[in-house]
Amino acid sequence: MSGTFVGMPAFPKAAHEAVGNATLRGNLRHATHTIRAKRAVAVAELDDWVELREAGKLIKDHTLRHLDRYLVQLEESVTAAGGTVHWAADADEANRIVARLVKETGEPEVVKVKSMATQEIGLNEALEAEGIRAYETDLAELIVQLGKDRPSHILVPAIHRNRGEIRDIFRAEMSEWGRPAPEGLTDTPAELAEAARLHLREKFLRAKVGISGANFMVAETGTLVVVESEGNGRMCLTLPETLISVVGIEKIVPTWRDLEVFLQTLPRSSTAERMNPYTSTWTGTTDGDGPQTFHLVLLDNGRTDTLADEVGRQALRCIRCSACLNVCPVYERAGGHAYGSVYPGPIGAILSPQLRGIQSEIDASLPYASSLCGACYDVCPVAIDIPEVLVHLRERVVQGGPVTRDGNKVVLKPAKGHAAERAAMRAARWAFGRPGALRTGQRLASRTRRLHPRTLPGPGKAWSGTRDLPAVPAEPFRDWWQRTNGGTTGKEAAK
């Protein structure tokens, strides 16, 4: 990864500042609770959720275990369908390739579909340095770009902004980038969306180069898939003459049929819809329809290092649905910026330190950005055991050990200045080593939950003064699992 956000303080400090911001906490709380409740309803519609989740996990695991073979197959299929495949070992190389491809078109600007991979490599800044302007076209990304801000959520990157702030940003900044905001713009979402429509349409209609990521790549057919809501994706994927897609090497599925699993689990986990408004698939180029030149840039940038860790590799199953963010009590209070990475929340806490290594203070602190409550694992549509990876990475931070960096095996020294975490780890290991003790602790917590105070007494008072204490679930996950036999009995299966 191209590094942490510049000047980013380590997670505890950034989180501390964020929780002091009442507007931010309010915006986040509203948003995460709304999506969380809707998701549960959307998931409950499918009686076979447990089986779909398991299939998704197995497909991704199998693909990762044979990634070399599928990468080669994908390259062949994309090439056969009229596309050109490029390989980028790191962010710099990917940026160089894209900048060169854009320059070859002679165009000074590009339109972009929201893509985490291009944010990860800092593509917009790299293009800017080459004199190419990149326009974000997703409404939330537009808000972030105009506000000279950073995204704070995978799905709704401007979740930390309320409508008043968005109106002010549009009024102040739109004219800098193109068509100005309409006179007398108010803060109703409909008017704000209309202003964005007018502002961006002039860019879409003249665009000659589009840049995207992809949600999935099918090795067997060479098909790329983009899932979206607004239609800005379709604009960027079909109106330009040249399309450049930058995609992480982990986004492969072996066959066309595998999409039947993810096109059911992704929308319901993500926007809590049966299906997102638009899904586009394309296989190379099609005569007379859409871009006539297609480039696929396959991005490593720390993914092979992550793959080398047998425990941590499961993070590469992630389909970026963002469900884990919306249930995470730490994310809800700290906000996405505190993670210092384009991948916030529980997935960010395990993915970023693996992609970037744990040398920096922020990356070493990320495995601690969790209460290990397990809610992220429960909702994850590909069953990534985030708590397991967190504990594994904490051990790496405090004890050191073998890791792979830039393809080389190195032995990490124990981190300095983590005495407190070392003590915490000893306690955690003690508990994890004794499932009985852990279970008793959790049961006790849920049985006494009515007695739990809203504010903590004594030294904890200041802490809880800026936090809403998490509610203890009525039934611990492991009890639910036992009672329902892993969700295979009764209606509970769909929860």
Add this chain to the structure above:
Amino acid sequence: MSSRERILGRVRRALADVPPDDTPYGEAVARDYLREHGDRSVEETVELLAENLADYRAVVHRCGEGELPSVVARLLAERKAATVLVPPGLEEAWLAETDVARVPDRGESTAHELDRVDSVVTACAVAIAETGTIVLDGGPDQGRRRITLVPDHHICVVRVPDQVVSSVPQGLERLDPGRPLTWISGPSATSDIELDRVEGVHGPRTLEVILVG
């Protein structure tokens, strides 16, 4: 060494723990999830499609084959459309009762020209009831992808029950991955501003689906 070789080499070293006789793809994935959800008659499946389309704020109409030309004419008139985009293979009869000016789907048309057209009428490849989704595959009666994107009003005709399937797995089975596909579930929408849903940011703000048959 090229980056291709470097990355593939790293992948192979990273996977040293995977045995050569690892479970093959065909056995690695348990597919005991359902092919469709619920037990429905054909008519109930069509009914579910109509419900889910409407739930996603598409405007749904139902009519018999013979009534289709008058329904299309009425919808264009209600919209006060002056021009309508027409894919090359659209059945001529569908537009027989309207005098709205036709704009053919042509490769040379610029995006700006398309932006001045009021409506577009297309067929579809398949419709998925459980998710309320219509899928276009760029066939002659559906045209290039951009024609259903740039105009603000899309009328899509679905032949029921032939083009209707229950579920996503059944839908994928019917589709050809070699063609560019557009899956549409309701009109363009965003929830990026305080999660308030707003229809139509970039795609058509109005989607009307006519179920014929």
